[in-house]
Amino acid sequence: MNHATIAHAHEGGHHGVPHGWRRWLFSTNHKDIGTMYLVVSLIMLFLGGGMAMLIRAELFMPGIQLLQPDVYNNLVTNHALIMVFGAVMPAAAGMANWMIPLMIGAPDMALPRMNNMSFWFLVAAALMLVISMVVPFLPGGGTPVNTGWTLYPPLSVQVGMSMDFLIFTVHLLGISSILASINIIVTILNCRAPGMGLMDMPIFCWSWLVTAFLLIVILPPFAGAVTMLLFDRHFGTSFFNAAGGGDPQLFQHLFWFFGHPEVYVLLLPSMGILGHIIPTFARKPLFGYQSTVGAMLAVGTIGLAVWAHHQYTTGLSLAAVTYFMIGTIVISIPVGLLVFNYIATMWRGAMTFETPMLFAIGIILMFSFGGLTGVMLATIPGDIQYHDSYFVVAHFHYALIPGALLGLYAGVFYWLPKWTGNMYDERLGKIFFWMVIIGFNLTFFPQHFLGLAGMPRRIIDYNPMFTEFNMISSIGSFIFGAAHLVFLYVIVKTVRGGARAGDQVWEGAKGLEWTLPSPPPFHTFTTPPQIKLAQSEA
């Protein structure tokens, strides 16, 4: 990326662009920090994806071929943690860093030094996570974390020291995310260009505002829970030990109080991105701006109060499970409204099908499917069968891969020309899209059947009757994995060069970010822009 040369041409002003490693290590520039977030998330995506490939390779046939059971369990654990905390959240944070100041006409994030700190805490956390995976292979390292990302005690009390590294990983991630969230909230509330009211704000900013509040509410209980776990492991407390007056279920409540809203943390920024892409390529304004904002607020609020639907089988009372069932099903109302608004935005538009739009359409269809199996899971009598089976694995991958990951891919293709000043290769973008769609559906669709037929999740070895669907699933996953090599190639190629992108990039795109050159200069909006047209056009 060629910020340096362009910055001089524009408003580099009295503080020019720093050079060399100092530019990145000490960076307080929202664009540079955004880029670093995106690079880290891409590395983590390949790490977590590689783990998924190993898991699917092991499950290709019955029997234990490649991995030791505890190594397998460790991969299951870290695949989830890396994808959630390493790939999706940092990518969304990177896009927030890049785009929110450009969208609201701010010169930078409100708290630039804290921005730097939250990024480097993330890197520290990633290193700590890698250490937790490596120590079990050293002498005296003990068993690896074999608990799944849910870290349920008493199993997590039995694990060796890699659990302690993981606990500190969670602490660092928590600090990083809370700092980033504070920064985003302050930026959105204080740094909007004069004349831009909250209800004129681009929908991506709204999605991140809700996400940031969610993160600040849910991360402290999770950090508390793992700290209690640390105390149970080393300092003789019994928070989660029934023999000492504690309760293993307390951990599950604390974990899922974090873990369920976390799903919406992953989901909302991507939904926000769709709220830009669909109007752009349908060439008409977002349908129901106000109700989309309302739906996001409702998802965030109701989402905080339905966590125990992950614990239907743990012996909760009838009153409790009835409440959690109804609460969970009610979430389909705002989520349904979101999906409806996006379809209605496409309706009677003049659509073209560039890569970002293809992803947006794919997301709407596949995410609807994941949402509907979610309603099936929320219905308790059914859940008693689906729970902890491959049906659940299929469901949450249908919700999170389209809902979170593909939304970010759409964002990458949508904004890459703005970030780099170069157009990506449209043909390769489309090849990537179709490989993803075919690979993804082939991987996860058959897993619904596996779950219904009785295959539990998180097992390294299975009965031969599950073989066929597992083979199809593994083959699909290899296509899905191979697609990402294309993805990487497209990104590298675009960063290195390509057809020049103009300011506007997309014919139908609206918003302040498209009034800037591509790539934007190192400092933008040092004088606030004038807001002439309200975004909502109510």
Place this chain on the structure above:
Amino acid sequence: MHGGSQFKRLMQFLAVALFLGVAGHVHAEYGINFPEPATPSARDIYQIHMRTMTIATVLLIIVFAIVSYSLYAHRKSRGFTPDQNFHRGWFGRWSWVLVPLLVLGVDMTIAGSAEEVLKRLWLVPKDKDMMEVKITGHQWWWEYEYLDQGVRVESRYVPQEKAGSLYLRDVDNPLVLPINTKIRFLNTSADVNHSFWVPQLGFKKDAIAGYITETWAVIDKEGTYRGQCAQLCGTWHARMPIVVQAVTPEKFTAWVGAQKTRMAAAEAEAASGKVWSKEDLLEKGRDLYNKNCSACHQLDGKGLPPAFPPLMAGGGFPAGENMTKPLQERGFFKDGKIVVGPVPKHLDIVLNGIAGTPMQPWNQLNDLEIAAIVTYERNAFNNNTGDVIQPADVAKARGATAPAKSD
């Protein structure tokens, strides 16, 4: 190019609809939907599952149809002019009310149909004459106690050589249950969380250490029903199959009788006061150790630090003080290494476990079995102490610490 992607999208849509159709209607086909239910609860669940899946499929088809039409009709390449005022019409103004109402209607249909079944599943009948079975999850086997009959069964996975096509779905001793009988299941765990799941019986309930979760069933068809542990419980989570054998009450009574005879014979042998030779004890001990102890302490006695200490003298045990201190106090840990401590303490650990560690009490084993295990542990793994422990020693140790177990 647009036409091509359009066609692919349509094909994808058709494929998904077809798949769902298969899942929805060919439910007898094994391996695509739930296996055939064998209890009224499982049948209720099956109906709710089919109903919600049908609703979901219909909704999905509607969404796909609307999107497909829009993709076909509202495209720039066909020269469609975007309707810039679409969101300002009555539909745009009122859809935020209409859509939630519609979704609420669907939600209420689904929740309403589940409510009654949920109550039936959740509220365990309080009949006095219900049969009770206590299910205890262990790493990595199941223990079944028939509380009314006084029978105890240990159920472990069968290795691939013996199980064949039933690998990971077969056990040595199944859970035998009478049909047409109301049975209450009390689930608990001796170590980490497990979950008891037999799809055809229609329930899954977690087994949590220190807590009891309850559920119930009436099985109305004879047969063999297979399931697996559904909660990740460590290394060999995949090796915790469950097999329920449902038989007529007459056959069940006969089975209980046979179990009692077997247990009484073992009890009598243990209590006979016979003095056993070291060789006999070692042979019995090896079998029992491999079955009961090796999951944690390993076949070679090297353990799995830091949760499970080695039993081999000289083995290092890098673990927290909560683990090493109780061992040190009992004379089994010195200078960072495991040593073979005194016999009475050894018996105490096996009989009563060590509170606050994964080591659980094994006092459900009879005197002969414990004598054999302790003899084996003190002589195998190069420990070679030469100690021989007789059932009488165990009886004495049992009397000194905890009341004898009679079953």
